[in-house]
Amino acid sequence: VCPVGALMEKDQTAEVLAALADPEKVVVVQTAPAVRAALGEPFGMEPGTLVTGKMVSALRELGFDHVFDTNFTADLTIMEEGSELLDRLNRHLAGDESVKLPILTSCCPAWVKFFEHQFPDLLHLPSTAKSPQQMFGAVAKSFFAETIGIPREKMVVVSIMPCLAKKFEAARPEFAVGGNPDVDYVLSTRELARMIRGANIDFATLADGEFDQPLGESTGAAVIFGATGGVLEAAVRTACEVATGRELPRIDFQELRGVEGVRSATVKVGEVELKVGVVHKLGNARTLMERIRAGEEEFHAIEVMSCPGGCIGGGGQPYHQGREELLEMRTAALYRDDCGKPLRKSHENPHIQELYRTFLGEPLGEKAHELLHTHYQARPGL
Numbered sequence: 001v002c003p004v005g006a007l008m009e010k011d012q013t014a015e016v017l018a019a020l021a022d023p024e025k026v027v028v029v030q031t032a033p034a035v036r037a038a039l040g041e042p043f044g045m046e047p048g049t050l051v052t053g054k055m056v057s058a059l060r061e062l063g064f065d066h067v068f069d070t071n072f073t074a075d076l077t078i079m080e081e082g083s084e085l086l087d088r089l090n091r092h093l094a095g096d097e098s099v100k101l102p103i104l105t106s107c108c109p110a111w112v113k114f115f116e117h118q119f120p121d122l123l124h125l126p127s128t129a130k131s132p133q134q135m136f137g138a139v140a141k142s143f144f145a146e147t148i149g150i151p152r153e154k155m156v157v158v159s160i161m162p163c164l165a166k167k168f169e170a171a172r173p174e175f176a177v178g179g180n181p182d183v184d185y186v187l188s189t190r191e192l193a194r195m196i197r198g199a200n201i202d203f204a205t206l207a208d209g210e211f212d213q214p215l216g217e218s219t220g221a222a223v224i225f226g227a228t229g230g231v232l233e234a235a236v237r238t239a240c241e242v243a244t245g246r247e248l249p250r251i252d253f254q255e256l257r258g259v260e261g262v263r264s265a266t267v268k269v270g271e272v273e274l275k276v277g278v279v280h281k282l283g284n285a286r287t288l289m290e291r292i293r294a295g296e297e298e299f300h301a302i303e304v305m306s307c308p309g310g311c312i313g314g315g316g317q318p319y320h321q322g323r324e325e326l327l328e329m330r331t332a333a334l335y336r337d338d339c340g341k342p343l344r345k346s347h348e349n350p351h352i353q354e355l356y357r358t359f360l361g362e363p364l365g366e367k368a369h370e371l372l373h374t375h376y377q378a379r380p381g382l
């Protein structure tokens with residue numbers, strides 16, 4: 001998208017306002033991890049000010065019926081993606097040659113589209129787990145719609161994302177049931193700020209609100225999804241404990257954090273030395289993938305995010321004009337948020353545990369596959 005805003009992205013604010021005004025609709029909103037670290041900026045706050053509570057209050061004032069958190073399904077993504085990682089790793093170590101590694105993260109839709117075009121011969125590598133946005137839509141329009149006793153067609157799911165590619169992702173036909181999309185509309189952080197201003201809400205003076213439950217509960221592992229390296233760190237926290245059955249001696253994996261475009265580290269998961277890579281920006285991803293394709297690099301797992309710094313530097317965030325210190329301030333806010341949470345590992349989220357017990361069954365089980373996993377397609381040419 002145009003870095004100075006001369007060209008504007010597809011804006012669905014009018015459709016969202018129409019849904020909010022429709023008494024027949026139940027309008028549910030989810031907010032991505034990175035939004036809370038940047039939404040204060042258009043209202044004059046310092047970059048890196050966490051405005052989670054004010055964001056929730058603003059969404060309530062705008063008229064959303066249920067204010068939920070994409071962080072909930074970031075925890076759910078880790079349950080599925082972490083289980084997939086362990087499953088592939090164990091089968092690989094047992095000599096199953098049909099299993100291919102490295103597993104690649106798949107929660108960044110710009111990266112997904114990029115590898116569908118550029119690496120169609122490697123479509124067996126990405127995790128089949130849907131992104132947190134799409135898991136949220138699928139769970140909201142099945143589990144939550146059933147819980148409140150409405151058909152999925154009566155529910156409208158709106159996402160607030162730091163991302164413009166999420167608008168494309170929500171419109172992919174595989175993320176719909178009978179033509180009814182799991183996520184109806186996606187607004188960027190900038191569009192939400194404009195909507196709040198348009199409603200004459202004095203954002204800076206709002207009291208802190210709380211997310212609704214059960215889709216508003218999350219752990220520290222979920223919020224770091226917004227920074228490069230965060231998805232892998234969250235996956236490692238859970239994979240280590242699930243693999244060993246023992247509590248982790250440390251929660252922070254500093255070796256996965258940082259701003260270099262390509263980072264690698266070795267992390268012990270049980271008896272296995274897991275070689276992991278973290279990449280941000282697609283040029284770096286292309287270089288690394290070409291080396292993997294040529295057999296020059298070997299990894300067990302790689303996280304790829306398209307935007308500089310990960311989603312905190314996403315195309316839907318307040319313009320950062322390439323100021324790296326601003327991205328660092330947003331990143332620091334997410335790690336502060338993680339540190340302050342009573343629970344910091346996705347598998348400890350009590351509402352996630354309950355969701356598996358009462359609705360989904362087991363990670364990677366039949367229902368989980370039906371609702372939470374997807375497939376990829378080769379898209380030759382650009």
Ligand code: SF4
Binds near residue numbers: 109313315
């Ligand atoms: Fe979207 Fe960028 Fe985050 Fe990818 S890294 S999900 S393109 S904001």
